Amino acid sequence: MRKWFTMCMTLLILSSLLAACGGNSSGTKTNDPAKPADNGTKTTDTKDVEIVFQSWITPNLTVAYYDSLINRFESENPGIKVKRIQPPANEGNPDSYLKSLLASGDFPDVVQNATIQMFVDADALLEIPIDDDIKKINNYEAEMINGKLYNISAIRQPQSLIFYNKKLFAEAGIESTPKTWAELEAAAEKLKAKGITPLLTAGDWTAGFTFSVMTSPDIYKDNKNWYADRFDNKVKFTDPNWIESATYYTNLVKNGYFNKGVLSIDYTAVEQEFLKGNGAMYPMGSWFSAAEANSKKDFEVGVFATPTKDGTQYLLGGENSGGYAVAKMSNHPEAALKFAKFMMLDPEAHKGILQADALFSNLKEPLKWDMSPLQTEIYELLLKNPPMVGHMNNKVGRVPVSGIQDQYNKVAQNILLGDTDVAKNMQSLDEYWDKNNK
Incomplete structure (x- = not known):
């Protein structure tokens, strides 16, 4: 009798626990292995x-x-x-x-x-x-x-954009926005000579983002399926085109064109640095223009597509x-x-x-x-360019391996810390890809 009573109480407790688990609206549930997996087509009452x-x-x-x-x-x-x-x-x-x-x-x-x-x-x-x-x-x-x-x-x-302070460009005698790598380097040198910080970035995710938007357009404009090809081992981050693009970016850092103490600030802080006039160029996505439209400052902001080696304009972004x-x-x-x-x-x-x-x-x-003047400039850039592909953790023919964004960040942060071994840094992206390609 006692054994029967104990069994009944055990079943009652289990039933209560199962009912309680079923009441969690946000949690995941473990499928009964004896039943087919839920395909997500079930219906529920949407009241209360x-x-x-x-x-x-x-x-x-x-x-x-x-x-x-x-x-x-x-x-x-x-x-x-x-x-x-x-x-x-x-x-x-x-x-x-x-x-x-x-x-x-x-x-x-x-x-x-x-x-x-x-x-x-x-x-x-x-x-x-x-x-x-x-x-x-x-x-x-x-x-x-x-x-x-x-x-x-x-x-x-659109994400591969560089916003610029028109007042600081004028002070440095820069009359047109850069279209090629060489033109951007020349503009940065003129700004630095005037005591103006040429480029701004930050040490969090912004570092990897900046590295990606300033290097990837030169790769993906010629291969809009690059990630898909990487899965098939047709291309690598250590190929000559990536090495050349990463070397260009590393030289920007070596030449002192980025803000000092970059790893000690984050995205929110670097946005404010640019809006305060403490840097001439700010690589960032179109969302920055919303903050710019609501800011108070004594200068006008313009925008141009991230330069490529030969000056071909190509935007990266999300659709x-x-x-x-x-x-x-x-x-x-x-x-x-x-x-x-x-x-x-x-x-x-x-x-x-x-x-x-x-x-x-x-x-x-x-x-x-209702677009601001800066947002209208971005829209016109968008209209003049072919359809975008992604970059970093977004699709370029195919979505990349999970977590690649974190490895981009590590590479960019290493460069900002003074690591100029381009081959080693790019090899780390290949190694991450191969390790996580499941």
């Missing part, structure tokens, strides 16, 4: 549920920006509550943060700005149905992985990337997908993110927003 949203906070995309959108979504969708979380500051993307949440079983229902391939490989993301909403997006097919879509985004974001994805094991996939669509495709929300982060609509019927 809470979903967890991992937001990406920047100087442009602030807490207040997200909270205002969440408040509007909740008021238009009674019964759905959105809990917002965010990764630590000074990361180039939320990947490390999300990997730790995935490992702990607390993966959010909706994620933003993640490296999609990484979490598809981890079987963490829901396949997005190709419905009439998705068909409003230009070229959404290019973001598919093995014929399936996992990311909702409808933006274009339909950096958007919103839904957790495959979300307990509330309908609510999560509804929120993800709202954040990118709702007309007011779409226009809001364009203006907040200086992006350009990639809807088939693009939404317009």
Whole structure:
């Protein structure tokens, strides 16, 4: 009798624990091995549920920006509550943060700005149905992985840009913006001779970003499938074209053209350094123009495409990337997908993110927003250039191996610390690739 009673109590406790585990709206769930894996197509009641949203906070995309959108979504969708979380500051993307949440079983229902391939490989993301909403997006097919879509985004974001202080250029007698490596080096020498810091960067993710946008255009303009070819071992980071491009960048550092103490400041700080007039050129993506539009300063900012060796203009950037994805094991996939669509495709929300982060609509019927003079210059550059490919951790024919961005950062930081062994630094990228190519 006692044995029977003990068995019943054990079953009761187990049942209670399982019920409690099923109530976590944001965590992942372990599939019963005796049942087929959940394919993400289940439906749930979207009333009285809470979903967890991992937001990406920047100087442009602030807490207040997200909270205002969440408040509007909740008021238009009674019964759905959105809990917002965010990764630590000074990361180039939320990947490390999300990997730790995935490992702990607390993966959010909706994620933003993640490296999609990484979490598809981890079987963490829901396949997005190709419905009439998705068909409003230009070229959404290019973001598919093995014929399936996992990311909702409808933006274009040019990144290989150099912003410049027109007042400092004039003081140094520079009459035209550089188009070639040689012209940029000559401009930097003129600025340095006047006691002006020619180039600004920072020691966090900004270092790897700067290295990538100043070297990659010369490689990818001639091979828009470079990452795909790297997987096939047709190309390497130690090929002569990469060595030459990395040597050019290393010489910029050797010649003292970057700001001193670069590794001691971060992205937010270096942006302010440029806006204070403490440097002439600032390599950064189009989102900087949103901060520039709201700043007070006594000089005008211009922009040009990152120079290449022969002067051929070619922009790198993102198209339909950096958007919103839904957790495959979300307990509330309908609510999560509804929120993800709202954040990118709702007309007011779409226009809001364009203006907040200086992006350009990639809807088939693009939404317009009031651009500043600098943003209009970027838009004209975008119109004059062929379609962009990515760089660093974005697709160049194919998405690179996971975590390559961190290795770019290490290479750039080594160079900024005075390591001039170009072959060794580029070899480290090949070694990282080969080690992580699974």
